Amino acid sequence: xxxxxxxxxxxxxxxxxxxxxxxxxxxxxxxxxxxxxxxxxxxxxxxxxxxxxxxxxxxxxxxxxxxxxxxxxxxxxxxxxxxxxxxxxxxxxxxxxxxxxxxxxxxxxxxxxxxxxxxxxxxxxxxxxxxxxxxxxxxxxxx
Amino acid sequence: xxxxxxxxxxxxxxxxxxxxxxxxxxxxxxxxxxxxxxxxxxxxxxxxxxxxxxxxxxxxxxxxxxxxxxxxxxxxxxxxxxxxxxxxxxxxxxxxxxxxxxxxxxxxxxxxxxxxxxxxxxxxxxxxxxxxxxxxxxxxxxx
Amino acid sequence: xxxxxxxxxxxxxxxxxxxxxxxxxxxxxxxxxxxxxxxxxxxxxxxxxxxxxxxxxxxxxxxxxxxxxxxxxxxxxxxxxxxxxxxxxxxxxxxxxxxxxxxxxxxxxxxxxxxxxxxxxxxxxxxxxxxxxxxxxxxxxxx
Amino acid sequence: xxxxxxxxxxxxxxxxxxxxxxxxxxxxxxxxxxxxxxxxxxxxxxxxxxxxxxxxxxxxxxxxxxxxxxxxxxxxxxxxxxxxxxxxxxxxxxxxxxxxxxxxxxxxxxxxxxxxxxxxxxxxxxxxxxxxxxxxxxxxxxx
Numbered sequence: 057x058x059x060x061x062x063x064x065x066x067x068x069x070x071x072x073x074x075x076x077x078x079x080x081x082x083x084x085x086x087x088x089x090x091x092x093x094x095x096x097x098x099x100x101x102x103x104x105x106x107x108x109x110x111x112x113x114x115x116x117x118x119x120x121x122x123x124x125x126x127x128x129x130x131x132x133x134x135x136x137x138x139x140x141x142x143x144x145x146x147x148x149x150x151x152x153x154x155x156x157x158x159x160x161x162x163x164x165x166x167x168x169x170x171x172x173x174x175x176x177x178x179x180x181x182x183x184x185x186x187x188x189x190x191x192x193x194x195x196x197x198x199x
Numbered sequence: 200x201x202x203x204x205x206x207x208x209x210x211x212x213x214x215x216x217x218x219x220x221x222x223x224x225x226x227x228x229x230x231x232x233x234x235x236x237x238x239x240x241x242x243x244x245x246x247x248x249x250x251x252x253x254x255x256x257x258x259x260x261x262x263x264x265x266x267x268x269x270x271x272x273x274x275x276x277x278x279x280x281x282x283x284x285x286x287x288x289x290x291x292x293x294x295x296x297x298x299x300x301x302x303x304x305x306x307x308x309x310x311x312x313x314x315x316x317x318x319x320x321x322x323x324x325x326x327x328x329x330x331x332x333x334x335x336x337x338x339x340x341x342x
Numbered sequence: 343x344x345x346x347x348x349x350x351x352x353x354x355x356x357x358x359x360x361x362x363x364x365x366x367x368x369x370x371x372x373x374x375x376x377x378x379x380x381x382x383x384x385x386x387x388x389x390x391x392x393x394x395x396x397x398x399x400x401x402x403x404x405x406x407x408x409x410x411x412x413x414x415x416x417x418x419x420x421x422x423x424x425x426x427x428x429x430x431x432x433x434x435x436x437x438x439x440x441x442x443x444x445x446x447x448x449x450x451x452x453x454x455x456x457x458x459x460x461x462x463x464x465x466x467x468x469x470x471x472x473x474x475x476x477x478x479x480x481x482x483x484x485x
Numbered sequence: 486x487x488x489x490x491x492x493x494x495x496x497x498x499x500x501x502x503x504x505x506x507x508x509x510x511x512x513x514x515x516x517x518x519x520x521x522x523x524x525x526x527x528x529x530x531x532x533x534x535x536x537x538x539x540x541x542x543x544x545x546x547x548x549x550x551x552x553x554x555x556x557x558x559x560x561x562x563x564x565x566x567x568x569x570x571x572x573x574x575x576x577x578x579x580x581x582x583x584x585x586x587x588x589x590x591x592x593x594x595x596x597x598x599x600x601x602x603x604x605x606x607x608x609x610x611x612x613x614x615x616x617x618x619x620x621x622x623x624x625x626x627x628x
Contacts, residue, residue, distance in 0.1 A: 074216045076240040078373040082540055083607075084255060087364040088525060088549045092518035097219040101277055111511055112227060120517045124553030134244055178512075221516040225397055226464075230507040231382060231406045235375035254368055263374045267410030321369075360502045362526040370541060383505040387563055398513060420530055 060199075062128065062165040064158055067140025068197045069106075071098045072160070075133040085130035091167050092123055095155045098139040099171060107193040116187050118151070118173030125169035136160040143197040149183045150174045151194055203342075205271065205308040207301055210283025211340045212249075214241045215303070218276040228273035234310050235266055238298045241282040242314060250336040259330050261294070261316030268312035279303040286340040292326045293317045294337055346485075348414065348451040350444055353426025354483045355392075357384045358446070361419040371416035377453050378409055381441045384425040385457060393479040402473050404437070404459030411455035422446040429483040435469045436460045437480055489628075491557065491594040493587055496569025497626045498535070500527045501589070504562040514559035520596050521552055524584045527568040528600060536622040545616050547580070547602030554598035565589040572626040578612045579603045580623055 060066040073094055081087040103109040144152040156168035177184040203209040224230040246252040287295040295315045299308035320327040346352040367373040389395040430438040438458045442451035463470040489495040510516040532538040573581040581601045585594035606613040
């Protein structure tokens with residue numbers, strides 16, 4: 057799987073993002089922390105748009121327990137970016153997403169990484185099984 | 200001018216922006232500070248795309264000396280937003296921009312405000328006249 | 343009031359803040375939008391620490407309806423900053439705060455501005471009177 | 486090494502940070518991306534304060550090629566945070582830092598992770614040896 061993490065055709069769901077002036081840090085590149093904001097905004101859109109998860113009402117939600125990113129080539133405002141999403145593995149209560157950031161029009165990623173969510177029941181603050189409405193849709197993102 | 204600051208047809212340049220999960224604060228709305236990030240990203244795109252200003256190479260650049268925003272209705276991730284830009288007034292070395300944020304498809308602004316830039320020569324850190332390549336294009340944004 | 347907005351001895355409550363690498367934008371100064379993050383973090387601390395307001399539980403909370411900032415001198419990571427807070431005016435349901443940002447050790451502000459909150463009952467999403475526990479404490483911040 | 490990454494006495498350099506209202510996301514915890522802003526602000530302070538690196542003038546600087554974070558317990562504004570830094574390994578042109586975030590007063594980390602920097606000569610945009618003034622000081626952070 058690792059070898060292919062930089063190629064766009066190894067991702068299953070895509071979102072386009074606009075960069076912002078203050079994404080760039082002193083060196084004139086997008087600061088490393090903002091990549092994660094693109095990653096979890098993409099996951100959030102899949103969960104809300106495709107899995108019918110409500111961040112306002114649902115009591116069972118995914119909390120991030122691990123994230124990581126490999127920075128291959130810099131991006132910078134005002135680049136337009138595409139984020140690709142896939143599922144690397146699903147367990148009973150956790151899922152590891154694979155994500156990559158592409159400059160618009162490019163097939164090789166400027167950065168790629170992973171996000172691991174554990175599903176938590178917010179009422180009792182304990183891990184719980186991934187809700188069925190989510191699990192079935194996550195299977196579609198497996199590569 | 201003030202009465203019309205909330206109407207889309209009183210703006211001259213538009214950019215579309217994607218919101219991000221971490222734009223929302225604890226109350227579930229976009230945090231007040233992020234509106235300004237949308238404002239100056241829009242101005243930056245006009246200056247780079249339409250006025251041929253280079254943020255990397257040009258020594259004469261606009262620094263913000265004042266900004267303000269009126270928050271009318273909340274917006275939130277994952278809303279898609281349109282930012283409208285116009286010029287309220289131009290002086291010798293300064294310009295006041297008018298800006299407004301619209302939810303995609305809406306004609307009345309969720310927020311509107313102003314940004315005042317003073318042009319500065321970075322080599323001597325002193326205010327200077329607005330470069331001609333910029334001034335002529337700013338005139339086009341007057342309402 | 344306006345004349346004195348840049349002087350530290352015209353503020354009543356102070357908080358110290360650490361800057362971050364990604365506060366700086368491409369020009370090597372703190373980006374204009376982050377000033378507002380310091381402003382509302384200071385107000386939030388006063389409301390929580392001194393007025394016993396709970397952002398998690400209270401149903402009556404202050405929403406920002408207007409903010410503005412004058413940028414006098416740039417600050418930058420890794421500066422240490424002091425934010426000063428005062429109350430400019432209080433109405434039935436709204437309050438205008440005055441705020442200023444000082445480099446540690448300086449008496450004249452690098453930036454100063456205002457924040458206007460309107461108190462809203464979140465259950466009905468309507469403006470309401472400032473809660474008594476808050477109002478009495480805000481009076482102490484008047485200059 | 487891994488077993489000890491959560492313990493404060495396994496770090497060698499510490500910085501205190503103030504949280505901000507907009508660090509918290511919709512769930513009322515600090516958003517996952519901000520942890521990285523604390524991490525690289527801490528590294529930056531070590532490089533500037535202890536290694537005499539100038540982010541404005543030096544042509545040889547460290548670029549992030551990989552970062553990762555394990556989130557153990559949530560933190561939230563207005564918590565005060567301590568970030569611990571150590572060096573896990575040093576190569577010719579790269580260094581892996583270990584970092585951890587502690588709530589003030591706690592000995593076990595709320596989050597811990599790593600940052601890998603590769604030193605780059607900005608004039609030619611190529612990797613280069615870690616400058617001597619930096620290398621000798623990084624050795625002090627080894628555990």
